[in-house]
Amino acid sequence: MNSQKQTLVITGSCGFVGEKLATKAIAEGFDVIGIDIKKSTNLDCRQLEINLISQDFYDKIPAGSTIIHLASLSTDSLCRENPILAIDANLRATSLALENAKKSNAKHFLFASSEWVYPEHPEVTEQRESDHLDLADLDSLYAMTKLFGESLIRSTSLVPYTILRFGIVYGPRKIPGSSAESIALKVYSGDEISVGSKETARRFIFIDDLIAGILQAASKGPDLLDTKILNLAGSELVTLDQIVSATNEILGESSVIIDSGKMASIRNPLIEEMSKILEWSPKINIRQGLESCLKAMTSDNGKGKHE
Template identity: 25%
Template sequence: MSKTILITGAAGFLGSHLCDRFIAEGFEVIGMDNFITGDRKNIQHLLDVPSFKFIEHDITEFVNIQGHLDYILHFASPASPIDYLKIPIQTLKVGSLGTHNLLGLAKAKKARILIASTSEVYGDPLVHPQTEDYYGNVNTIGPRGVYDEAKRFQESITMAYHRFHCLETRIVRIFNTYGPRMRLNDGRVIPAFMGQALRGEDLTVFGDGLQTRSFCYVDDQVEGIYKLLFSDYAYPVNIGNPHEISIKDFAEEIVKLTDTKQKIVYKALPIDDPMQRQPDITLAKKILNWEPKVDRAEGMKKTFAYFKGLSKEELFKSEHKDFTNHIKR
């Protein structure tokens, strides 16, 4: 008998790739999304697949699934600065009320649940690279706090259900992930740079560009999540690519990749933007036998090919031209 898995945030970038993976593995997949940031086109190819069922629903409201349920992947949440600065209350609600609802569902169904956390729980880290036992350096009342604290609370309530109700839980701390199906204008580094390059605009770097990020290709991220779900480890695990690069150097890579003539221009750094972001994946290597396989050059070529295939309407659609307007003091 096939196992059944509920994936929230199914129409999002990462959620839709997880739907693909679990269908390919022979699962019955129930996708759930309210499309507040997800996109129907991400799951369009799945709607006629017999093993896929989609439910449009906001998980901050009571969640009920008929029949047996073996696993839950909770990936419903705004994940980009554009989103969580535009809808801060919804971001907090999905991390708190939504997580509570899904933990209750997991308890009722006796299902194992994996919660998608984030490297943002480390804030602007004072420890580098970041290990799972680092508590973080987070501004709870800053503009990014709505996302950071939603995720930190999410981890806390998940561990409370694990300890108090003996619920089978898993927590993945996701570092910057990229690949096809990212939204072009969502404010994150890679789609921002690629969109600007394809539109013939100069590439915008915030601050002096010396801040660092570590980018993990989506296939590697999905593999890490898959392995974590079926592991016996209940505590948070970093899944990301430890290959670190400065934003300035990364912008120069994009200019070469896209073969464009744009300049790199500099703007003020947003409030509380982390200066360093690099996962320590020692734990993932040890307990999951996982590490990323796709190098950045290969992953970026695949991602650029996806963005090049977008229509002109999608390419020039602007959600927010300059999200720093949302985060001034």
């Protein structure tokens, strides 16, 4: 329990991560204020219906709050479909959130960045928080907005901040939200699994581990965080081929991944700094995580061979 009743202001509180984070934070004794363009029926806390692109919230939250800024247009496809909205939601809203943090005398500003800020490599390459990153190395508009958002915070924030670079988040939900979940569901359904390269790999992080890391950063506070940027990702690289193999083991299937022969895409953000500074480490391995995801995606849908 959080005996000091720290207030967490969570933007994007209706999203997958936001709802889970708010629910866990409430259970651990934090006072939680959710901010989103709509209210969630799943949250038992104060919620503010605010459009961060155009509305202030500094006068609606207590001084000394910790602001966890999750709100964004959070997939590459959505950003490509609407570049202007991507810039507004991921940059303008972040700038205005920082302004509100200053006006409310916030204690700490936590920014949800992404492993997408690291360039993709065809081979395993260690990627650390201290790496020099360049927009010219990125092809994704989503990645560009996150990297520019980090620069925006570093150059303009007037409150203590921490940037958390999330790995690829996966977890139990009805509709798959990551490649890990999508591939697992295809194995379950007996669908063809065709990928550019089966050696493409990411440090997938299960939602519970992600939330534990965020709350650890919020609890420690800015005074104990000497490092401004921390990778918050899974404990190991997992290839697409390994996801198929793990799902096959869970379901007793023998699905085969079809490799199109393209170059592998690998991002490998190391988590040593996060583990050392915050004494945090992921607890859920890929098989355990996929089991949980499959249960959520396939319960009472009567789909595929595993009815």
